[in-house]
Amino acid sequence: MNYILTIDIGGTFTKLACMSTCGNLMEKEETDTPKLFCDFLQLVQRYHEKYKNIHHIVGIAISSPGSVTESGDVLGYSSVPFIHEHNLKVLLEQHYALPVFMENDANCAALAEMWNGAATEVDTYACIVCGTGIGGALVINKKLHKGANLHGGEFGYAILDHDRKTESYHTWSELGSSSAITRRMKDEAPFYENWTGPLVFEQAKKSHDAAAGSIDTFFHTLALGIFNIQYILDPEKILIGGGVTRQPAFMKELTVRLDEIYTAKPFAAIRPSISICHYQDQAQLYGAALGWKDNYWKGESSCLRK
8 A cells, every 4th residue: 555644734733644545544643833944854754764664655745834836835924934944845855755745735625625525516615724824725616726826715814804093904814713712812811821722612601701702703703704705706615624613513603603794784695605624624634645646646546536
């Protein structure tokens, strides 16, 4: 069996796995995303050494923040500075003598859902990934729409609030990402720096005012973004991914906020069709592996895409 060493670089955590060319996820590990490039290389090296004699590794697939060019340069801005300072694709290809595929993380999530996921029978859809920031991807007629500057689907840059008195502009990532939920709680007792997303949700259920307010801002911002995407792109479906979607009442809370918008804007008759990403927080691993196979694999055609 042949395997792809698959890496998902996140703003907070990095996941590594061996993905077979038939789509079996093996040996998944998760660790804090290194701050330094040399530490990232050591992380990949340790993982490769651990499994190279167990699995026949034929390539490397990377899901990365930022706007990724075909040559492996990462443009734009992200919460992982070293990916913009070094060409991971070229360096890893040279070091391991293996073909390397590298793509934007939200694009990888969208690719995964196209394969046996929530978008299997869909031609045009948008994918929103709620993580350290807000990632996004657009698929039009079953093809990724990257845009003229590789910024197609970069919903996190969308300005969803503006205070004219202070001339401050707030993006979707600043207001509605998973990290924003805890960032708004940094001065709240009794947990201080120990606030986590699940803890904020838990305390909101216990009527903690600040926690409830932070959750409300998250869902309100998400609903605003979804409403705008629906009327800008008019997709068949809008998919939402990220660990926050595991919250039991996620869809119920989102529906309440969307109802508020549609009540305020009764002329808006088209409501979005929304689904949770099938692969959830593993979508980037699957999508990167699928992207690698579509570009490099010449073996069995029945695996990794149905």
